[in-house]
Amino acid sequence: MDALSSAQNKLLPEMSVLLKKRYQILQTINQEQPIGRRTLSEFSGMTERDIRKETDLLREQQLIEMKSAGMVITRQGEEVLDSLKSFMQKLTGIADLADKLKKQLKISDVIVVPLDSDTAVTVKNQIGKEAARLLEMNFTGETKVAVTGGSTMAAIAKELKGEKAYPSLQFIAARGGLGEDVLHQANTIASAFAEKTGGSFKTLYLPDHLSEEAYAMMMKEPLIKEMMDLYEQTDLVVHGIGNAEELALRRQSTAEEVQMITEGGAVSEAFGYYFDAEGNVVYRIRSAGIQLEQVQKAPNIIAVAGGHSKAKAILSYFKNAPERTVLVTDEGAATEVLKLIENIGGN
Incomplete structure (x- = not known):
């Protein structure tokens, strides 16, 4: 982990946890789309309540879309994943x-x-x-x-x-x-x-x-x-x-x-x-x-x-x-x- 990521993690440790969680959810949707909340919950090990809360936020940010067959990632969501890839590797x-x-x-x-x-x-x-x-x-x-x-x-x-x-x-x-x-x-x-x-x-x-x-x-x-x-x-x-x-x-x-x-x-x-x-x-x-x-x-x-x-x-x-x-x-x-x-x- 580089100096900036380490300092950030010490000052706001909860931010790192939340970022990892949302990144994992977005990555799983990208990998398994279209995917429903229940299946996503099983894949991620998170509760359905937690999944609903986080995916609602991702939808509001226009990173995913809700379709009849399940959730899918948007072009903007793909760009976010690509942009964060190197940073997440250092952070984790x-x-x-x-x-x-x-x-x-x-x-x-x-x-x-x-x-x-x-x-x-x-x-x-x-x-x-x-x-x-x-x-x-x-x-x-x-x-x-x-x-x-x-x-x-x-x-x-x-x-x-x-x-x-x-x-x-x-x-x-x-x-x-x-x-x-x-x-x-x-x-x-x-x-x-x-x-x-x-x-x-x-x-x-x-x-x-x-x-x-x-x-x-x-x-x-x-x-x-x-x-x-x-x-x-x-x-x-x-x-x-x-x-x-x-x-x-x-x-x-x-x-x-x-x-x-x-x-x-x-x-x-x-x-x-x-x-x-x-x-x-x-x-x-x-x-x-x-x-x-x-x-x-x-x-x-x-x-x-x-x-x-x-x-x-x-x-x-x-x-x-x-x-x-x-x-x-x-x-x-x-x-x-x-x-x-x-x-x-x-x-």
Whole structure:
């Protein structure tokens, strides 16, 4: 927090509390519009009475409109959000938090959004929005973008603006199917990215988890060889970070595999690799998707993960993540990661 914000906070602490509250309400309306008061109350954790009072004020200031389908933000409201973004990051300490995490993880940059996606459902969408803006900055020339699956990745697809066509973009599914909700699979997300941007996409219609015999056979197929060549040419990788046990269950891993993952002390998962708390690979599935060495060669990398429950996984993965990686996360995860680092340093 800068000197002015700190002095202001000491002189009028109630102003900071009120500003944070109204900013959060306006941000949630912007993210979830149209939205009713009851739903907004549930999302924000505030009472309906409090929500009614604050939204009436926002309406009087012409920052939101009341419509039959729910509340929506006005152009003026959007401008207020944009204008206050940097100030709110300083006021809440988010900017300092991001800077500390960037230095501790030794990576290119960290972007932190307020609150915790484990407890506030709209935060994941905000992570998606920040990652989408970051991704759009890389839409230049003939760019090949490899994307993984997951709900946070789906949030990025939702938040891409789609206001301009980029026909030279190519989105490549970095993984096969996990047997999960099809909307969260890499193939679907690559397709959604292409649809929003006017680019093309390449899919990998294979199970993410292959037997040794199937893997050896599939790697000889021309279509798989083509995908592996595309991974070598990738300009940008956008990926999530998973909790090891959760991903093992989603993959319907065998009892033997789960035992190896558990006994190996696996904490995180990315690209089919399971890492322990020190960042060592303890298990690797046979997958026709992008390989870790290909990720590490990519010129640009964006990692997305949020929620305090992902803290151990984030810290584990970033033990060996390329320095040019940018992490987009939330306050809950960032705070918990720094606590873990402090605890490790104190032991």
